[in-house]
Amino acid sequence: MPVCAPPPLAEEIPMPEQTIRSRAALGGHPLHPMMIHFPVAALFGLVASDLGYLLSGDPFWARASLWLAGVGAFGGWLASIAGLVDLFSVRRIRRLVTGWCHAILAVMMLSLASLNWLQRYLAAEQILPWGLYLSLLTALLIVLAAWLGGRLVYEHAVGVDVEG
Known part of the structure; x- marks a missing residue:
């Protein structure tokens, strides 16, 4: 038995028979x-x-927060365009409840992030307490949306190329 043998694999996730290609690629x-x-x-x-x-x-932290909120909100909306192109143009993605849940959570999260940025833009020193609450809630929604996005990739093979 080799000394550096890899540990046995835990339960592998079965790959769907057919992948779902992204149209925004x-x-x-x-x-x-x-x-x-x-x-x-x-x-x-x-x-x-x-x-x-x-x-x-x-x-300094208030200014950093303003910039981070802006990059997060505006960059998130740009990224969501590619996700929405896939959701609305690929029938097999539209049929997945996971895809709709991911999209709805992402829109909720981006709406909160945008509100958070707007609040900071209008009153930069007014972070506490609502800015912090919105930041924490946004982070929680990111975790949930990311979990659903992972399910789309690993359980439904959305955007996965198994032929190459």
Whole structure:
């Protein structure tokens, strides 16, 4: 028995018989999963910068929060366009309850993120308490939407190329 043998695999997720191709793709690569990383990182960073402002009161954190909220909200809406193209143009995705739940959660999350940015834009120093609450709720909705997005990829093979 080899010394460096990999551990036995746990239960593998069965791959669907047929994949669902993305219509919003570049060179065969779906755009939506490529575009969500910066907005997600910005909105999680927003929670951290809000906590930095809460703990220190330093206006730097208020300015950082304004920028992170803006990048997260506007970048998220741009990424959602690619997701909506797939949802509305691919019949097999429209038939998935998981796809609709993912989309509805994402719209709710982006609406909260946009409200959060607007509140900060109009009154930059007014982060506490509502800005922090909106940031935390947005982060929770991101986690739920990401879980559903993962289910779309791993259980329904949305945007997966198993032929290549």
